[in-house]
Amino acid sequence: MIGRGAPVTVVGAGIAGSWTALLLAEAGVPVELCDRGDGTGGTSHWAGGMLAPDCESDGAEPIVVRLGRRSLDLWSRHLPPTPMNGSLVVSHPRDGGDLDRFARQTGGHEPADAERVAELEPALAGRFGRGLFFPREGHVEPRAALPALHAKLREAGGTLRFGEAVDPASASGPVVDCRGMGARDAMADLRGVKGETVLIETGEVALSRPVRLMHPRWPLYVIPRAGNRFLIGATSLESDDLSGVSVRSALELMTAAYTLHPAFGEARIVEIGTALRPAFPDNAPRVEVAGTRIAVNGLFRHGFLVAPALAEIVTAFVTDGVRDNEVMRWS
Amino acid sequence: MLTLYGQAVPSRMMVGTALYPSPAVMEAALRASGAGIVTVSLRREAGGGRAGDAFWRIIQSLGVAVLPNTAGCRTVKEAVTTAALARELFGTPWIKLEVVGDDETLQPDVVALVEAAAILVRDGFEVFPYTTEDLTVATRLVEAGCRVVMPWASPIGSGQGIANRAALRTLRSRFPDVTLVVDAGLGAPSHAAEAMELGFDAVLLNTAIAKADDPAAMARAFALAVEGGRLAYEAGLMPPRDFASPSTPVVGTPFWHAAGAAG
Numbered sequence A: 001m002i003g004r005g006a007p008v009t010v011v012g013a014g015i016a017g018s019w020t021a022l023l024l025a026e027a028g029v030p031v032e033l034c035d036r037g038d039g040t041g042g043t044s045h046w047a048g049g050m051l052a053p054d055c056e057s058d059g060a061e062p063i064v065v066r067l068g069r070r071s072l073d074l075w076s077r078h079l080p081p082t083p084m085n086g087s088l089v090v091s092h093p094r095d096g097g098d099l100d101r102f103a104r105q106t107g108g109h110e111p112a113d114a115e116r117v118a119e120l121e122p123a124l125a126g127r128f129g130r131g132l133f134f135p136r137e138g139h140v141e142p143r144a145a146l147p148a149l150h151a152k153l154r155e156a157g158g159t160l161r162f163g164e165a166v167d168p169a170s171a172s173g174p175v176v177d178c179r180g181m182g183a184r185d186a187m188a189d190l191r192g193v194k195g196e197t198v199l200i201e202t203g204e205v206a207l208s209r210p211v212r213l214m215h216p217r218w219p220l221y222v223i224p225r226a227g228n229r230f231l232i233g234a235t236s237l238e239s240d241d242l243s244g245v246s247v248r249s250a251l252e253l254m255t256a257a258y259t260l261h262p263a264f265g266e267a268r269i270v271e272i273g274t275a276l277r278p279a280f281p282d283n284a285p286r287v288e289v290a291g292t293r294i295a296v297n298g299l300f301r302h303g304f305l306v307a308p309a310l311a312e313i314v315t316a317f318v319t320d321g322v323r324d325n326e327v328m329r330w331s
Numbered sequence B: 001m002l003t004l005y006g007q008a009v010p011s012r013m014m015v016g017t018a019l020y021p022s023p024a025v026m027e028a029a030l031r032a033s034g035a036g037i038v039t040v041s042l043r044r045e046a047g048g049g050r051a052g053d054a055f056w057r058i059i060q061s062l063g064v065a066v067l068p069n070t071a072g073c074r075t076v077k078e079a080v081t082t083a084a085l086a087r088e089l090f091g092t093p094w095i096k097l098e099v100v101g102d103d104e105t106l107q108p109d110v111v112a113l114v115e116a117a118a119i120l121v122r123d124g125f126e127v128f129p130y131t132t133e134d135l136t137v138a139t140r141l142v143e144a145g146c147r148v149v150m151p152w153a154s155p156i157g158s159g160q161g162i163a164n165r166a167a168l169r170t171l172r173s174r175f176p177d178v179t180l181v182v183d184a185g186l187g188a189p190s191h192a193a194e195a196m197e198l199g200f201d202a203v204l205l206n207t208a209i210a211k212a213d214d215p216a217a218m219a220r221a222f223a224l225a226v227e228g229g230r231l232a233y234e235a236g237l238m239p240p241r242d243f244a245s246p247s248t249p250v251v252g253t254p255f256w257h258a259a260g261a262a263g
Helices: A016-024 A061-077 A093-105 A114-120 A142-155 A179-186 A247-260 A264-268 A300-320 B023-033 B047-061 B076-090 B110-121 B136-142 B165-174 B189-197 B215-233
Strands: A006-011 A029-034 A085-092 A110-113 A129-132 A159-162 A175-177 A190-202 A211-213 A220-225 A229-233 A268-279 A286-290 A293-297 A326-331 B003-004 B007-009 B013-016 B037-041 B065-069 B094-098 B100-103 B128-132 B150-151 B177-182 B202-207
Touching: A006 A016, A016 A029, A016 A142, A016 A175, A016 A293, A016 A300, A029 A142, A061 A300, A085 A093, A085 A114, A093 A129, A110 A114, A110 A300, A114 A129, A142 A159, A142 B136, A179 A190, A179 A268, A179 A293, A190 A247, A190 A300, A190 B047, A211 A247, A220 A247, A220 A268, A229 A247, A247 A264, A268 A300, A286 A300, B003 B177, B007 B202, B013 B023, B013 B215, B023 B047, B023 B215, B037 B047, B065 B076, B076 B094, B076 B110, B094 B110, B110 B128, B128 B136, B136 B150, B136 B165, B150 B165, B189 B202, B189 B215, B202 B215
Parallel strands: A006 A029, A006 A175, A029 A159, A085 A211, A175 A293, A286 A326, B013 B037, B013 B202, B037 B065, B065 B094, B094 B128, B128 B150, B150 B177, B177 B202
Antiparallel strands: A085 A129, A110 A129, A190 A229, A190 A268, A211 A220, A220 A229, A286 A293, B003 B007
């Protein structure tokens, strides 16, 4: 047990580090959150911000769903403006088989016929005959959520140190390593999974919640953002290549939005982005503990979904020595 | 035992490595399948080149033979270039040759396929061409030097099973000495068993396992079906007859049950 007295350094101010630092600070632990960048360059910056534990239960390990459900409460409690109005999943008639399978492999949904789809998202009226509504889900805007978490961290007495690389291995006191891909050399089985997104802007379509479109290979979402913007994402490629977005991926992403609503065809492309998701072989997150060094990593495409619950687990371990054997590993 | 270009392989099932929820689930499914060969896509699932190293390492740690493929290629040149990259990356002359002719159905472009196969064979590759059930195309591929031909059962990922049974039967009878693998479109273990009963040497599948609720259990189900189908083929299937044939003598049948008796 580390206890509440010793100052803890959290390295990496992405979603995992930001939540960990905040919950430690709120538990009365003196905490400093460090990042080599300015907090805008990492994987979290490019995230979709989906809080969709039920939708993710089609392929993710059960632990991801458990952490995700717990995290929904933590998001609501700490950032009350977080929209929790569910997510909608629709498919083109030809992908109806995929929708059936998706319905079978997930829970927490209700069928949505054409009328219900229109009621939930008037912009999609008449466009989709059937879908699934997942009422107990939400989404956050990552680029607003991270600064909001940092502001709360300062309020809770924590400090932030940006623009300076800190090596967790050389830290003198207790440290929580939340560097994501930055920790690849320290974790043998960590790999990068490339995700590509496109940010577009149009005033012609309005959505009030993320809409997922059945796609034969990737979970594709169109997520409404402030300022008439929509994030389309994301691909999932077994590659740690950060060289940019391929034309094929960009076409597939934009086609997804266009087939959701043709007015997206007139939207303006604001940004095309690539990020590497840190993942372990089971694509589930892990908390590794070695003495007073703790590493939180492998959040894969579930960073915003599971980070709060992971932070809670790390905090309970630091303050009271509580062990969660489902996510913690010892060395 | 099945041999492919002179290499003995322990199983008549080959599986793809795409679409699994995670590498860990993929590994469990591959082990449950008992497959000795896995296919990997250089372009479609991975970013291409060495960027997918971490994923390749996971696959190579499984101790199975790797059959790289050219999935996603649309032209002869693309396919040939991708094959060269695969040979360098995996150190194998094997290449599953796919040239997409139609984006909607992912139907092979059989004209480009034959051309690419000829180039690759000349270049020392051992080519596994993914083709349709067309007899003439298969003939051209064999003439080009392919010792393995992989006709589809139905379009990739459709799970429809064998769409043209008669054509596949014809391929088998016309190419007794060529290794024939049914590739793509197999949705259920019964489809795989049917392909094996037709005398095909092996099957290749991916989606039906990767997207199952329990991929490892489905992999095992396919493995059993493939084994059953092959055993049945070797044991000699009874030819079907178009009328009921009683297995017990009819001599003792009461006359009022005999055919034609008035009710």
